[in-house]
Amino acid sequence: MQIAIIGSGYVGLVSGACFADFGHFVTCVDLDEQKITSLAAGKIPIFEPGLDNLVASNAEAGRLKFSTGLDAAVAEADVVFVAVGTPSRRGDGHADLSYVHAAARSIATALRGFTLVVTKSTVPVGTGDAVERIIAETNPGANFCVVSNPEFLREGAAIADFKRPDRIIIGIEDERAREVMAEVYRPLFLNQSPLLFVSRRSAELIKYAANSFLAMKIAFINEMADLCEAVDANVQDVARGIGLDGRIGAKFLNAGPGFGGSCFPKDTLALVKTAQEYGSPMRLVETTVAVNDERKRGMAQKVIAVCGGDVRGKTIAILGLTFKPNTDDLRESPSIAIISALQQAGASVRAFDPHGLDGARSIFSDVAFGADAYDAASGADALVIVTEWDTFRALDFGRLKQVMVAPVVVDLRNIYRGAELARHGFAYRSVGRPSEDREASLQAGREGRQ
Numbered sequence: 001m002q003i004a005i006i007g008s009g010y011v012g013l014v015s016g017a018c019f020a021d022f023g024h025f026v027t028c029v030d031l032d033e034q035k036i037t038s039l040a041a042g043k044i045p046i047f048e049p050g051l052d053n054l055v056a057s058n059a060e061a062g063r064l065k066f067s068t069g070l071d072a073a074v075a076e077a078d079v080v081f082v083a084v085g086t087p088s089r090r091g092d093g094h095a096d097l098s099y100v101h102a103a104a105r106s107i108a109t110a111l112r113g114f115t116l117v118v119t120k121s122t123v124p125v126g127t128g129d130a131v132e133r134i135i136a137e138t139n140p141g142a143n144f145c146v147v148s149n150p151e152f153l154r155e156g157a158a159i160a161d162f163k164r165p166d167r168i169i170i171g172i173e174d175e176r177a178r179e180v181m182a183e184v185y186r187p188l189f190l191n192q193s194p195l196l197f198v199s200r201r202s203a204e205l206i207k208y209a210a211n212s213f214l215a216m217k218i219a220f221i222n223e224m225a226d227l228c229e230a231v232d233a234n235v236q237d238v239a240r241g242i243g244l245d246g247r248i249g250a251k252f253l254n255a256g257p258g259f260g261g262s263c264f265p266k267d268t269l270a271l272v273k274t275a276q277e278y279g280s281p282m283r284l285v286e287t288t289v290a291v292n293d294e295r296k297r298g299m300a301q302k303v304i305a306v307c308g309g310d311v312r313g314k315t316i317a318i319l320g321l322t323f324k325p326n327t328d329d330l331r332e333s334p335s336i337a338i339i340s341a342l343q344q345a346g347a348s349v350r351a352f353d354p355h356g357l358d359g360a361r362s363i364f365s366d367v368a369f370g371a372d373a374y375d376a377a378s379g380a381d382a383l384v385i386v387t388e389w390d391t392f393r394a395l396d397f398g399r400l401k402q403v404m405v406a407p408v409v410v411d412l413r414n415i416y417r418g419a420e421l422a423r424h425g426f427a428y429r430s431v432g433r434p435s436e437d438r439e440a441s442l443q444a445g446r447e448g449r450q
């Protein structure tokens with residue numbers, strides 16, 4: 001099967017490489033010439049574990065090509081996937097559909113023979129109808145169907161998610177699309193990944209419902225973490241206690257600095273806007289957005305409090321800038337709001353991230369980037385763990401103590417234990433766990449009982 005992917009970012013590139021690995025012939029198209037030139041030269045412009053090998057092996061096998069020429073790729077395709085960005089529209093929070101609409105116009109004039117145009121981008125309900133209208137108006141003779149096939153991959157685990165998805169959602173309005181889409185995903189039948197055929201509008205909404213529900217879970221456990229701190233309870237125990245209930249599930253119950261990334265913030269906001277527009281407001285999602293915005297700023301206050309209520313003239317070291325580990329994506333990362341609030345409060349910031357530094361240089365100003373965690377911590381009055389990269393999970397606290405001005409750690413991902421840090425002579429604060437003194441006395445109590 002011949003496939004064209006329009007937009008070769010995180011989703012387009014991973015989808016293209018995986019489809020090629022299934023045995024299809026794929027051309028990944030992008031407007032960005034630099035991106036296409038580096039891809040054609042075997043350089044992957046993003047960090048995603050395993051993607052370099054997957055791209056290289058499929059390019060070598062002749063199943064994966066890269067091009068800025070949309071026309072040729074679309075003309076020979078049986079299926080055209082649209083995987084362009086749908087960021088928040090400046091000013092109102094609606095999804096900006098200008099890239100999707102522009103892609104639809106370009107695709108329309110290039111179509112040859114019966115072709116499926118499949119939206120993989122996350123798009124508000126009704127976008128498939130608009131894409132269909134644009135193509136029909138631009139090229140009245142075109143023979144096509146518009147399908148919705150939202151993507152659920154997670155950055156950092158994108159290939160595994162794409163190849164072994166929990167489910168594949170396919171929204172169709174024309175029965176001719178069913179068989180073609182089944183053929184596209186046929187290799188996944190072996191993994192028994194369920195293919196769920198629904199209406200196009202339902203498919204579009206499923207994506208927003210899924211992301212908003214997960215975002216709500218995170219916002220919930222973060223508020224629970226605040227309550228745990230107030231009552232000296234442990235949010236990790238609470239999360240485990242509720243997560244073992246099959247109706248709730250254990251995932252997305254890690255308290256932390258608030259959700260970020262290229263999806264949850266913009267998708268929750270876009271769903272809020274859609275719901276308002278249709279006169280059916282979603283109060284829970286509205287609150288989730290507000291709680292999360294507040295949380296990121298609140299994390300900076302937590303750091304300031306640990307530093308005695310004033311960070312003027314102090315140096316804060318930040319470990320982890322990306323919105324989660326195993327990606328170089330910094331979009332809407334909590335680190336952005338935290339660093340900006342700390343700087344506004346008068347702190348100097350030093351930072352390190354294993355894969356986010358290139359992107360970080362264009363986002364942050366007045367931040368000194370260290371060569372590693374210890375370099376970033378050098379001369380710092382406090383060290384803040386914002387992203388739980390593996391490399392931060394076994395820090396040498398003896399070495400950190402030597403390079404820091406004051407032994408203070410704020411662990412916003414709960415990867416350490418207070419008692420462990422206390423042994424190294426560090427003051428330690430985490431998220432939603434009993435204060436150090438209480439934890440130490442609990443530990444002493446446990447040891448006394450043994």
Ligand code: NAD
Nearest residue numbers: 007008009010011030031083084085086099103121122151
């Ligand atoms: P991205 O910004 O990384 O990539 C989009 C690419 O599309 C860019 O390279 C851009 O140059 C290209 N592009 C824009 N207009 C084009 C056109 N007319 N022709 C050719 N190329 C064009 O975006 P992304 O993170 O891959 O996200 C794409 C979509 O998938 C979004 O709607 C997003 O919400 C959704 N999504 C993203 C993820 C994720 O983890 N990143 C997961 C699921 C769904």
